[in-house]
Amino acid sequence: MRIGPHAIAPRVVLAPMAGVTDKPFRLLCKRMGAGLAVSEMTISDPRFWNTSKSLRRMDHDGEPDPISVQIAGTEPRQLAEAARYNVDHGAQIVDINMGCPAKKVCHAWAGSALMRDEPLVGRILEAVVAAVDVPVTLKIRTGWDAANRNAPAIARIAEAAGIQALTVHGRTRDQHYAGHAEYDTIARIKADIAIPVIANGDIDSPQRAAQVLRDTGADAVMVGRAAQGRPWIFREIAHYLASGELLPPPAIGEVRDILLGHLQALHAFYGEEQGVRIARKHLGWYAKDRPEHSAEQMAAFRAVVNRAQGADEQLALTRDYFDALEAGMPPTLSDAAWPRAESCFM
Structure with a gap:
């Protein structure tokens, strides 16, 4: 699959997820086999571009090509300016968010709420495409609700506006992430337009992944929540599609090493205090449903590492825990950590 001049191989893409697909996670997923990793959603309002959060989200130094940045907003001119700004700061693909179901986004008439106004969608897409000389892509849902599945109409608007690839999440906005994804709408869109469909x-x-590609005719698949705590899913999908x-x-030893590297990258990127805090959710995802340990062991592990205040403590607790699992021994957590662990159950 190609997006403009960029070959996307393998044809498996990391989804943009707010608070998850930061630079450390994108780099990790690329190393694990993702053909493309899309950034966290960045706001189009220039008043917020110089906040520490936005500056980190716009940091792409050292990322492998192609660099895809997702922008969100409601006003065509502002989104066009945001696209130019991000291209000036390293974006090689600009992705427009019209798929986010979050209330705070939709209440501002951004994200998937835009699908309710097809003329506005057209104006936004045309403005952003005209503003930059890099490929512009679009992410949508199948519609606002079951009675308004207008993704095929949006897809035709996107193709006419010059969008170079379209990602379709197989749910309506009102489903959020409940129920099962419906792929027939994606298949209908793929049959109706010539641009790549993800x-x-x-x-x-x-x-x-293979089934969805076969049933929809899509050019690639995008992985979101399944990559949380499991970044190797990209190499697994790529290998299966190829062979x-x-x-x-x-x-378990490789999981430990991947996790420790991820934690260290988070500590370095955010600084120790914030990095330790952000790492906690990733620790929970990595530990979830591991076949080597029980639910009680997992709960104890999370209770302890979530109380770690420093990077060295967090790394040591994590390393010791996974070393025990690798050795086939019941994990033991340091006595110094247990009083803090017990306090969180009170």
Whole structure:
């Protein structure tokens, strides 16, 4: 699959997820086999571009090509300016968010709320495409609700406006992430337009990725929540699509090493205090549903590492825990940590 001059290989893409797909996670997923990693949503209002949050989200130094940045907003001229600003700061692909279902986004008539105003969609897409000399892509849902599945109409508007690839999450806005993704609308869109189509929603295994590609005719798949705590899913999907064979799951020692590297990258990127705090959710995702330990062990691990105040403590607790799992021994957590762990149950 190509987006403008950029070859996307393998054809599996990391979805933009606010608070998740920061630079450390994007770099990790690219190393793990993602053909493209889309940034967190960046706001189009220039008043917020110099905040620490926005500056970090716009930091793409050292990222492998192509660099895809997602922007969100409601006003065509402002979105066009945001696209130019991000291109000036390294974006090689600009993605427009019309798929976010979050209330705070939709209440501002951004994200998936825009799908209710097709003329405005057209004006936004035309303004952004005209503003930059890099490919512009679009992410949408199947519609606002079950009675208003207008994604095929939006897709035709997008193609006419010069959008160079379209991602479709197979749910309506009112579904959020509930229920099951419906792929028939994606198949209908793919049959109706000539630009590349990326299928999104419930892509949680190599077999599902292959099935969705086959059933929809899509050019690529996008993985979101299934990559949380499981960044190796990209190499698993890529290998299966290329060979038809399943890779064995990563050994616990490799999981430990990937996780420790991720934690260190978060500490370096955000600074120790914020990095330790942000790392906690990733620790929970990595530990979730591990076959090597029980639910009680996982709960104890999370209770302890969530109380770690420093980077060294967080790394040491994590390393010791996974070392015990690798050795086939019941994980033991340091006595110094247990009083803090117990306090969180009070």
